[in-house]
Amino acid sequence: MKWTREDYIELMTFGNVERQMFVELFGPLIGLEEEWKGQGASQDQMNMIGFDFDYVPKINCGGDTFRRGGLKPTVLEETHEYIIHMDDLGRTMKLCKGKATIPLPLDYPVKDMDSWLKVKSMYQFSEDRINWDAVEAAKNAQKNGVLVRADIPGGFDEARELMGEEELCLSYYTQPELMYDIIDTISQTAYQVLDRVSDHVVIDNLSVHEDMAGKSGPLIGPNIITKFIKPYYRSVWDMLSSKGTKIFSQDSDGDMNSVIDSFLDCGVNVMYPAEPAAGMDIVKLRKKYGDRLAFKGGIDKHILRSSKDAILKELEYKMQPLMKGGGMVFGLDHRIPNGTPLENYIYYINTSREILGLPPLDGQRKGWERMAF
Template identity: 35%
Template sequence: MNQRERFLNTMRFKSVDRVPFYIGGPWATTLKRWHSEGLPENVDLNRLFDADGVVELGIYFGMCPAFERTVLEEDDAFVVYINHEGIKMREKKTDPETSMPDFLEFPVKNREDYHKLKWRFRLNAQQRITEEWKKRARFYNENSNLPIRMFADREGGFFGPLRNLMGLENLVLTFYDDPVLIEEMMDDKAELIIAIVDEILKYTKIDFFAFWEDMAYNHGSLISPQMVRKFMLPRYRKVTDFLRSKGIDLIFVDSDGDISELIPIWLEAGINGVWPLEVQSGMDVVKLRQEYPELRMIGGIDKKVLAKDERAIREEILRKVPPLIEKGGYIPDVDHSIPPDVPLKNYLYYLKCLRSVIEKGSC
């Protein structure tokens, strides 16, 4: 059974030789630590640890053309600039991934602002889908035994991408102050997602699609379920109906935080998979499986446990992985990027134990 067959059968609750072996992804600062502890540099971790993977097609679902990066201010420690999304940001110059930037100003404050840049949200196929991308897509479509994923990272959704345009506070107020604008932006986003996927399918198959939202924190959704149902559900449904009409039946959403109250709405909207299922936000994959027998899940292994000891790591794996892989529809993985407080020896033990459970049922 190759990796594509293994992934698809797992996600369709069919029999497999074993579930996919995913190894998580470390922050750059984590990798730096691991290199100092003996991990070889300049190696592909999936190959090094003989892990399963996916082909990520890597199409941008945002503005095309995007904004040009423009530096406004700079000193030894910080840089203030306009990023590709038109956001004015203040960011550390050293290790920016380890801290949140300051978001100083967003490009859309009202309807007039949106209409000024709406032209950027068009297919623009020649610029968005390059000849080099087409060549790569055709190669993987014809030669790869990996599942092909289309992850619309940061721009393929109906809350997260709008937050990138307006900022959180202005966005949530606009749901009340100008709901017509919210609907217009969501309709435009749905049309763009459909147009991009339709174009992509001329060059390659897609095994699964993933929305991006990041619309929850550790106590629940950033907007009420009623708002999600009223504004977002119809647009999700428009996209998921289109995807299924093209034979794409595995449809995920990526959102951090406590997504408990969002899952039933997503299921109703035609989304049947979620990741990364953050433990620190109360997401428990064992309980979710009991509540939603047909929900596809990837993740749910507490990244913080990897910083403890072998016993804690083993207990985390054994509580969750054996019962869930037996039922199907679940691929174990850490619930976010692996932080730098995780020593290499703990990570190696995690991989050893996880592989043993996946292949033999015990650790």
């Protein structure tokens, strides 16, 4: 079912909840579609539209806050197993065919202030970062119920793109001036772009991608977040929220429990995908944070490869009445894993819809859009 921006904002800000929202955040992992095809899946099922997922139509606000320019990407080597190319930052990137959709860096351009200054211009503000035709299109779409979004680079994630995790985590302590300059440059550009855009259209959802944690916890702690990332987040969020922005969502896998309070203090009010395998229990977190923090996801994707009894137990726990009072978009905690039987997935869909009080599938209602934003 297609939602309007108004209904989605109402849901995510713990307003009046007339209907629960049930989605697929990311879709299947590479290879699952072929597995399902062999199990008799229809084309609509393989394309995800056959399950009548909820979604809200969305549009970018028209402002670009990410790095621009740089080198022209060039393929360096390609085999039947992988592609190696040089990207805009000059990094050597490797993509394993049939296994991944995102290439991994084999090297990084920034090690110190001198090397940062060589790429800094890619992150600095210029007026042509704003496409005023796109801003006007967003303003018109918003009138028809479309959610207007703005993405900003992650305070951790973009620095990781420049330096790699190890060098980055060390540099907070060994090169603080460098880290301040990187994040301040990103912050100033994001602020200047979105300040201009938000004078013409209300940005409904500010979104940031961090992916800064694993099963053992986040790669940086509360002190680093407060010292380096909070000034950036708060600068952009305080300005936008004063102009009507209601949602500030953060995407990070892994165990974020120890830094949730820090990010709430930064202005974040929605987190996803809330991975149970990493210790993210949305029920316990709802009891702890109440209406201060909304979630998307939170249902254990791995349980789909188990028994139907296990699936039912997971759904009855995650979809209990406590979680139906707003601030919750129900869905898997990341991509549907390979090895998930189609029969189990259909059981998961039908059972979820029943527990949430949604109409059963009838084959006529179709729809799906990624809700990872």
